[in-house]
Amino acid sequence: MSETSFGALGVPAPLVAVLTQQGIESAFPIQVDTLPDTLKGRDVLGRGKTGSGKTLAFSIPMVARLGGKLAGGKRRPGRPLGLILAPTRELATQITAALTPLAEAYGLNTTTIFGGVSQSRQVSALKAGVDIVVACPGRLEDLMKQGFVNLDSVEITVLDEADHMADLGFLPVVTRILDKTPSSGQRLLFSATLDNGVDKIVRRFLHNEVLHSVDEATSHVSAMTHHVFEVDTAESKKELIEKLASGTGRRILFMRTKHHAKKLAKALTDAGIPSVDLHGNLSQVARDRNLAAFSAGDVKVLVATDVAARGVHVDDIELVIHVDPPAEHKAYLHRSGRTARAGSAGDVVTIVLPAQKRDTDQLLRKAAITVTPQRVNAASPAVIALTGDVAAYVKPVPRVEQPHGQSQGGRSQGANAQRKRVNRDDRDNGGRGSRDSGGRGGRSGDAVAAGGARRDRTERPASGGRGNAPRTGGSGNGGSGRSGGLQVGGLVRGSGSTGGGARRSAPRRAQG
Template sequence: MQSDPPSSIQSSFTQIGVEPPFVSVLEKHGITVPTPIQHQAIPAILQGKDLVGIAQTGTGKTYAFGLPMLQSMAHEKGRALIIVPTRELAQQIEEALAPLASLYRIGIAVFIGGASMHLQRRMLRNNPRILVATPGRLNDHLEKKTVTLREVRILVLDEADRMLDMGFKPQIDRILAHVPRERQTLLFSATMPKEIMQLASAQMRLPLRIEVAPSGTTAAKVEQELIIVQQVNKGMLLQSLLRDYHGSVLVFSRTKHGAKKITRLLNDQGFPAAEIHANRSLGQRRAALQGFKTGKYRILVATDIASRGIDVTGIEVVINYDLPDDAGDYVHRIGRTGRADREGRAISFATPSQAQHIREIERLIRAPLRRRSHASVPQLPLEEGRSDKRPQRRSSPRSFPPRSGAPRHGTQRKNFRPRRRY
């Protein structure tokens, strides 16, 4: 894999090859200077090169691939396929690219779970040239033969590391089997695990690697803090922190059940909060995200799976109520604050037994998490002798009893339902 040296030269979009009609639209949206990933990626993509882009969330990746993709499609035939891990990210990309695509009447269709298959089939009658899809729903259409990918000339895999973490590798492989081998492939990721390198090696032609920050690097202006707290005291600590800060707050729970209980606790205590996780319908997730953007809800409680595509400017604090299972998810989580060169803060809760898990995060980000205490809870040390790799499954405040009829720990419901596809 080739590497492109980083550049610190500030240039305009015109200087890196973006045509005037697109530049005018960008300027109307207040975008005049390319971000580092855009500065390096756009010229290479316009030259037709395969590309692997390593960049944090919130660095402008959508325009980094979207601008050269649309400019190429304005002058040549063919379709583009953008594969993303979640519904929210698919919708975010469609919203970002639609004003640019309308310049040349390039239609965009979004295929995501939770939406009507029938309506999605009707979209295809308008012959959209760009398809933004989640792996599960696109596979549904391929199985029913309601869509063909024979004309795809540009393939984008966005947040590829997250898609593999979510277990989408089999679906992605099936999709790639339907896409022509002669194509341009663009892969974007915040981290670069070996699985991504293997995917790039198997599916890309001499890809150029652009790394605006080393894999696992967190945003420079995000202050990261760690509080050691007993599980039983997390709810109390969360409420105290919410009184300390007055801006919008994004809270991460490891589980959808935990997210629901945290949201209920906050609303009961007078904190306007909404939840976004796999048990919420597409309409509920849209309403929660829109309410968070407009200020109706000051707090959004999310799981890792559902949080992809949350593009909200000005989030003051990200709180990791639970540490993520995978250290790479820590980078994705805190990337929701400190976006577009703004300052932000990320506060993580860890139980005393999670020393090993903390070390894995610190190893990935190449920096120690600053320990701090809070007056609302006892100050605790890490128990270095213990090495619980995974956080405890209980991810919600103890102020709520288990729901009636819920299975006891270690048992399963008789009617097991497989994990929802995105």
């Protein structure tokens, strides 16, 4: 296959120089196909598998056009010229990392917007003026409703991994966001498939678009070798996992649940194999820290849920292990796509217990993967060959246990996150009051008397009011003459009793 240079595709010299400096001299197929159209301002629908080079396929034309004739002059607070929507924080972060050097070549600046962290830095960046915003839909809509960002100046909009946005239920939010961008702007949509409503987005928002489809939806990298290892018992599976994880190269182990990902990372570390976990229960600070340690090679094993199946690009991942086979074939392909990237080779192992054989066979058939299962144990030649050189044992560092109930990281203060916390607290406590506050509903006064002044979720002392004096007794059933105040997740709410007590409602939250 002949190689095509970026200069031959019409990419401006300043961007070619940046790419060359990074060692990127030849374009991937999806870049070869789409760049001539995107650089001219055409709407493009690009289909390509994970790892096919989509990020540069839309980053290059966005920077080239915004840095040229579409330049907006002096930056205006909260009014970006370019918008890229991504389904996950990790993907948004990695898009920004690839985009920023290109943008700097034209004096353009970028910022990343997503939930799970305090919005203050994001708001400050918007107020200072930003050219290109890379965002997850939920937090972006939140900031739009708060008046911090306006999309009426957006010249180019990109939707990346649109099918994954559909899987996560983001399409209604995406639709509302796109409605706020000028219909005359250029729109680029990249997706592996066009199912689950993605086709509706295409029909509604793309005009006279050009379709470039590099791969079929089920295609997989030819340099990727697939293995199915069958084991008889949970104990033999545990030994196999530890053996496969013990090599010197980078490897990702995929689990179904957050709890099991955390548990396995801890078990491997205790066994002398330093490992980090990546899943939705971690704060964004912890997720960034763990991913950075894995990317830098400080640890060679990442234990993750499907949050890492897309948008995590780390070079030289030699092995992906499906410790828990995924629920459907698209997840299998995206997980597996973390290896054999950018022309490199890689191996993919699926570990199967007897009860999982039938479902795994169906999954692989839908993914168009042909592989002969092997019955193995930790000492089997096929396992030893995949493990390669075994890394030296690393004595685990003693852990300092976190006090029960203490925060594990930063808390997002966005309106959307605050509303979710209030709803979660209501749901967990069933509207009957916190059990930490003295058992069955209505006895929150015990906690107040013991712990001092009541505080809401923002740690501000609750304002005083009639019928809310601390008390230590009472049946808590809303008897006459009592306030019936219930403490739910730190918010004080009225129980609806009819005595002299005053009704108190939760603080109003901004709707996001």
